[in-house]
Amino acid sequence: MTPSAILESALYVTDLAAAEAFYRDIIGLQALGKVEGRHVFFRCGDGVLLLFNAEATKIPPAPDARLKVPPHGTAGEGHLCFAATAEEIAAWRKHLAANNIAIESDFEWPQGGHSIYIRDPSGNSIEFAEPRIWGF
Amino acid sequence: MTPSAILESALYVTDLAAAEAFYRDIIGLQALGKVEGRHVFFRCGDGVLLLFNAEATKIPPAPDARLKVPPHGTAGEGHLCFAATAEEIAAWRKHLAANNIAIESDFEWPQGGHSIYIRDPSGNSIEFAEPRIWGF
Structure with missing residues (x-):
């Protein structure tokens, strides 16, 4: 089995507001969604660029969360x-x-x-x- | 201006050999290139998945390098x-x-x-x- 494409690519940012402005105004991407303090997502062609604040995404989902998105996050x-x-x-x-x-x-x-x-x-x-x- | 697509997505790995085996044998991707100890690259659809050893890619290019690939690398x-x-x-x-x-x-x-x-x-x-x- 082989995946047909990469659907989402992620970058971790230290200043979400600055990242949002950069990828919107300089790179010209269209925002798909945003959760203040956690992430901003942008469409790019047939894929999605995910910009995350790692300090928020490293936190595991609550035991009773319906959407158990696994924790992740990088520095550097x-x-x-x-x-x-x-x-x-x-x-x-x-x-x-x-x-x-x-x-x-x-x-x-x-x-x-x-x-x-x-x-x-x-x-x-x-x-x-x-x-x-x-x-x- | 807006880019038409994401061409390369990167992940940083702590064990390149294990990553190479995983993305080749389990995920089924086709290798495009490899530099021992530094990276393994795989094709996925119209894009490329780059797997890097951050300890190697954080090192800046030599002043006289012809291909001045900027340093990068994450942990986590x-x-x-x-x-x-x-x-x-x-x-x-x-x-x-x-x-x-x-x-x-x-x-x-x-x-x-x-x-x-x-x-x-x-x-x-x-x-x-x-x-x-x-x-x-």
Whole structure:
């Protein structure tokens, strides 16, 4: 058996309000849901980006909770990569510069295809890359 | 501007060999690349699941490195969700039981759609869910 796709990808953030503003206003994603102090969820294509406050999600569900979502949560700088064509990467460069977001790294892979990297407000390493870096 | 998709999702693992065996043999993913002691990458649909040893990825690139991949790495239990239809979730239940993988939680969401949760060998919370839990 093999899953057909990744449905949800998670990042943990230290300031949910700053993360919400960043992924909404700079990255341009559409919010799907929010629980103050715990999480903000965004749609991205056929998937969902989950932004969690680990201090809240590490707490196990109550014994009588109907939705027993298992606890989880990380500390440190995570990683996520958004798909982008070469033309989109050029447009992201301009858009990020206009919003004073520094590009930390910008290079062509040996196998062909380009990546640029920025940091979200919590220090997560966010990449924009051409899918062809993976041969697809 | 809005990204069209999430291309790469990352999990951090404490035992790369155990993670590689789990995602290959139990989850059924196809490996795309591997650097001993640092990472194993798997294809999943149109995306890529990156499994990292944070102790290796936290080390910044050398000043003269051609590919200046920014450092990153987390500690703790992350989260990822694979897409699955109701029929696939039923099949995953049997497959996981046959491989002695305990299902930690199993419930229907109020908005419709089912999720089951397991742990990978590093304690990451791995979910299988119907995309309709997000309304798509």
